[in-house]
Amino acid sequence: MLKIFGAVGSGSVPIEATLRLLRIPYEVIEAVTWESEEARKQVEPVNPLRQVPALVLPSGEIVTESAAILIYLADLYPQARLAPGLNDPKRAQYLRWMAYVSAAIYAFAWIKDDPMRIAASKEDAPRVIDRVYNRIADCWRKMDEQITPSHYVLGDELSVLDLYVTVISRFGPWRTRFYENAPKMAEVVRRVDADPRLKEFWAKRFPFHEGWERR
Template sequence: MAASELVFHTNPMSRGRIVRWMLEELGVPYRAAVHGYGAEMKSPDYLAINPMGKVPAIEHRGIVVTEAAAICAYLADAFPQAGLAPALDDPLRGPYLRWMFFAAGPVEAAVTARSVGGLPPPDKAGFVGYGSFEQTMDVLEMAAASASPWLLGERFSAADVYVGSQVDFGLAFKSIPERPAFTAWAERLRAREAYRRAKAADDAVMPPTG
């Protein structure tokens, strides 16, 4: 692997779809390495990249980054010419990071807990970072409703890719409720050319069915 090469480790049935979309928004060259679930992701070679044995992961300039939110944030800063992350002295940097981490933390945790039947009873809500599923969805809806057209106003950013992917996936898999603010934002996201390119690329490497 050349020192400057960007390698993207993924599977089309994973959160790697988020990172693929991010890469397409950046418009930078990358090499996709598709890994199968099971033995392939648990192989010594891949575990040396991600000891968790899961995708997505990227290798770039000798650096390995895992976790979809971290990858999106890293890529946005690594390729500033794409304008997908506000600079450190930009007032929009705070809201950008707020929503990125809100989606990676409370939203991801609440949706997962509900999907596996692990939501806490109301009297234990204070023990989890998301409080309750309903509260988390209400705050996420507030973010979606403020996306006019994007989370940072007229400026599209990596936060739209990552947070928007949570909404997009949630609507598709019915793990988040259908609300007008969610569906309207998702429709705007799905209309982006980079989203469509990424979807086509992932769909092309989906395993055969039947």
């Protein structure tokens, strides 16, 4: 069985959602890495960067990096049509935006999870977070300006890119700001939030508590 090191409300959630849609059984090893040294130590043997998500294949091979895991799973089960195939004209833009969400946006989690990793002092930390949030909001805006979504980011079929954008846009600077900066993708993520196939899954793995969009 596949094992995934992950946590509620983390970057493992789009991967878990993908596995749900693929109906592939998996086990989650819960590790809230941004909250405790113990959790980071638990993840270290599978990911020396001490971050979730990390996927352990039945062979024991380890795959880290959320975008790589999503691309890998979608390619492994092409019949599920969760990504444009190798010869699909949408393939290049799909890969481009998968890498963009990972590198330009999600990578900032390392700073957000502990601003003291780069802040000059405790007093400096809120300023660091502010600037990171501004940069993330700007990256979402620039992505939104360059795409022409239909029901989903790449067209009429849901892809792992939609699951990725939906979950990463729930992180700081939170959804309200995302909706303002990325009005086209706002419609897409609301559609994915409301996907009936994922209703119970979201409630368990990324609950929509009161005021979650503004947190």
